[in-house]
Amino acid sequence: MKGKIILVSSVALAAFFVFLFMTLKVPKTGSLSNEQTAVLTQEQVNALRAAYPLHSGVPSFATMKMPSLQDIIDRADTLLYAKVLGKIDPYEIEFSAGALQRKDSFFGYDLEVIRDSAGKLKKGANVTVSANAVIKELYPSLRKGMEIIIPISKSSFKGKQYDFSSLGMFYVTDGGYAISAYNMEDAIAKDGTHVSLLLKTLWGMKKK
């Protein structure tokens, strides 16, 4: 009797997952004949949003003029396809110029390079990206193990390796599809593009 119940429950559970899989129809990397051109439908992107929320915060005290995706690409040294190794411990840098002296806190992440659009960083290399806490609200919180596309630029401050941008940042899903991390129109328009194709497209936008 007990065995029968377990069997029925297992079949029901399996059927439920098959149903779920068919409803979402998120293709996996391996199952694609031409992953370079595959793009998810809006429904599939919407279904992924629960796990990869769209961030739209802006700093409380600053006035900002929203840049375009083109601006971000043009200003970045490179676009990395990288894995998040984890948050770094916040650190401080002292700054002094003219009438203003200050010590600011910085937050950020350690990343492992999967691919570097500019071709300077090797696969498996570790980089640290960080930003001043005054603009923390502009950034989504990244989880360890996440894969992302991220615009970065080499910092000119001692003790700070790379600046990074939340605008033009994309989450890469298990199936290898990119969806925008920040709520900006021209980035959202690229939601659901396969990571290889997106990297190529975005890097191709950069004005040389």
Place this chain on the structure above:
Amino acid sequence: MAKFSKKVLLFFLGLFLLGSVTTETLAHEMYYMGSSPISLKWNNIVSGRAQLKINGDNLSSFYTSSPNSYYSIARDSWNGAAGKVSCMQESFSSATVRFYTADATLWEFLFGLIFQYDFLGLAEIFSPSNAAIIDEYSAINSQGKIAYANILLTPYTSSFTNVTSVRYTMCHEIGHVLGLGHPDIGNPNPSTPQSIMLSSFTNQTYYSPQQHDLDDLTAKY
């Protein structure tokens, strides 16, 4: 059944009334703990008016010289607003609100190489015990009081799209110094009224406090 419907109707009526009272009496704050606003007010209030002593000695001529006279227009923009604010010109050493034109290295230090051209201004507010108010926790620790502030403006004046965007930014930052938050983001009930406190400059054509902002001041002070 009829009794049940009546109860449901009363429940929704209650909810509606609660909603209308809430939007009428609460100003948009800069910080919230969950959905509870953390009120921040200027510390020096005389006869119901926040006393802002403003100085612009560290501004570059772009911000101070005629014909645009950005600084003096911004300094006066909140003076007398809703009968709750007095803005006075003050010497640098005695001022409680100091404007600065940041230099390029400071702007990079704050916003990084990728965003340095996107940020137009930044207000930094401090409690009576000299602590920077930068998040909900420091806001609570400040006992809700703002004692002084710095307003930093971009060295990249070509980042401003037009004359209005300079004026909007400077007036907006003084709004933060008064403790006002953004109505359109960072609060539990975001909306986009005509307001000098909207979080980003898009194509606004005004550059002084709007009715929404005066209502927020009245609710706060």
